[in-house]
Amino acid sequence: MNEFAQESSIQKVALVTGATGFVGSHLVKRLVQDGWKTHIVCRTDSQLPTSSEFTEIAKHIYDGSTDSMIKCVAEAKPDIVFHLASLFLSQHETKDVNDLIQSNVLFGNQLLDAMRVNNVSKLINTGTSWQHYNNEDYNPVCLYAATKQAFETLLEYYVQACNFKAITLKLFDTYGPDDPRPKIFNLLNKAAITGQPLDMSAGEQLIDLVHIDDVVEAFSICAQRLLENEVRQKEIYAVSSGHALPLKELVDIYVKVTGQRLNINWGSRAYRYREVMNTWNNGKIPPKWKKKINLNNGLTKLVNLKK
Secondary structure, X not given: OOOOOOOOOOOOEEEEEOOOOHHHHHHHHHHHHOOOEEEEEEOOOOOOOOOHHHHOOEEEEOOOOHHHHHHHHHHHOOOEEEEOOOOOOOOOOHHHHHHHHHHHHHHXXXXXXXXXXXXOOEEXXXXXXXXXXXXXXXXXXXXXXXXXXXHHHHHHHHHHHHOOEEEEEEEOEEEOOOOOOOOHHHHHHHXXXXXXXXXEOOOOOEEOEEEHHHHHHHHHHHHHHHHOOOOOOEEEEXXXXXXXXXXXXXXXXXXXXXXXXOOEEEOOOOOOOOOOOOOOOOOOOOOOOOOOOOHHHHHHHHHHHHO
């Protein structure tokens, strides 16, 4: 067993939000594999992954109310809550405001108060590097990033007033197997298969990609810090590869590793409003964590899985 596995005969209990998402589903698999009794918060219509690990978890239904969240936490009795649920929108329209607040602020605050009511005090929260536009201490790229910061502000109250112990992991771009999102490698793969041209920006923006296995390892290490009572109040870490690359260079690597041919119209799309041209590089990485899977190896693994 690795350091995320249990060091005693007492089975540790995790409660995970956002378990149907890309990062959350991989985290659930890791927790189950490492012997945790794993619970998730979901809705009645949630579509769960079909992997074998999801047959071993306990599901708790959230209906939108604080009372139902309190019941979820009470039934799970977790040692640690892993909060990954969120609504991501790179740009929003007015019609999206309610959903962003509901998903990224209200839901999270209901979770925090449910923890308080049930005397659960250990939390790993998921933030975003997009809270740091232009590499600033705080400058949200978009409303999504602002809601993530709003939740951190709410969390600060529970840390100060309710003796919560919390770690926030700020994620950059993630990639890996079983990713349903329209992210860069999926877009490139679709273009390669169809042969259709792909309109893209000039490609000068920097992208910091971290393989999902390394991301989950960061959650692993931080969970251990909480279990061993190494966190005094709150800690914030950046889960970064430390080596951001221009989009054009990422595409070149994809072509080299996969051998695929692409028809890309560089510069045919304008950069979006508040495009992240330079990634945040002032964050501290989690103690004892380092990137193990470089981009070439991670992409090679993806290609081999598809064969």
